Amino acid sequence: QFLAGLCGVEGAYPTFVLFKTCKQVGKVVGLKDDELERSIERALN
Template identity: 60%
Template sequence: MGSLVSSLLGGGEIAEAAPSSSDPSRIMPFHSSARWQLHFNNSKDSSQLMVIDFAASWCGPCKFIEPAVHAMASKFTDVDFAKIDVDELPDVAQEFRVQAMPTFVLVKKGKEVDRVVGVKKDELEKKIEKHRALQPSS
């Protein structure tokens, strides 16, 4: 089905940002709520920025921005990227009040610091730049 959506979208204009097949993805997908909760709880002790990509396999705009998100994950190696399929983990999507896709939630020390809803590559990149640079002075 994903290839059908991709073919309908014509591959997208941002496909050139896709990592090569030799690049391992730096985006960690979560398929169980328990595993996600463990990862999220562990991140609360860190001042590292986490970008949570809420998407769905059937979501055309999610597929369209995916290559750009992979490129950002490769560029910002000091940022933790996670992916949540809202159909697989609806409880997690509900916890973060996700109402549209794609939604990107930026989290630091377990608290939401920013959010981008929709295919807004430049806005997402600017917010990642802003929040990854803000290190607490403690």
């Protein structure tokens, strides 16, 4: 719960918070496979 609070996660699970070089670069709330995949691809590029 502590870490979720630090990352701004408020009661919606699953929540995927993407980080790159210690900076948050994306967040996907809920299980949305296509949105999660696009967010990961953007974070890796």
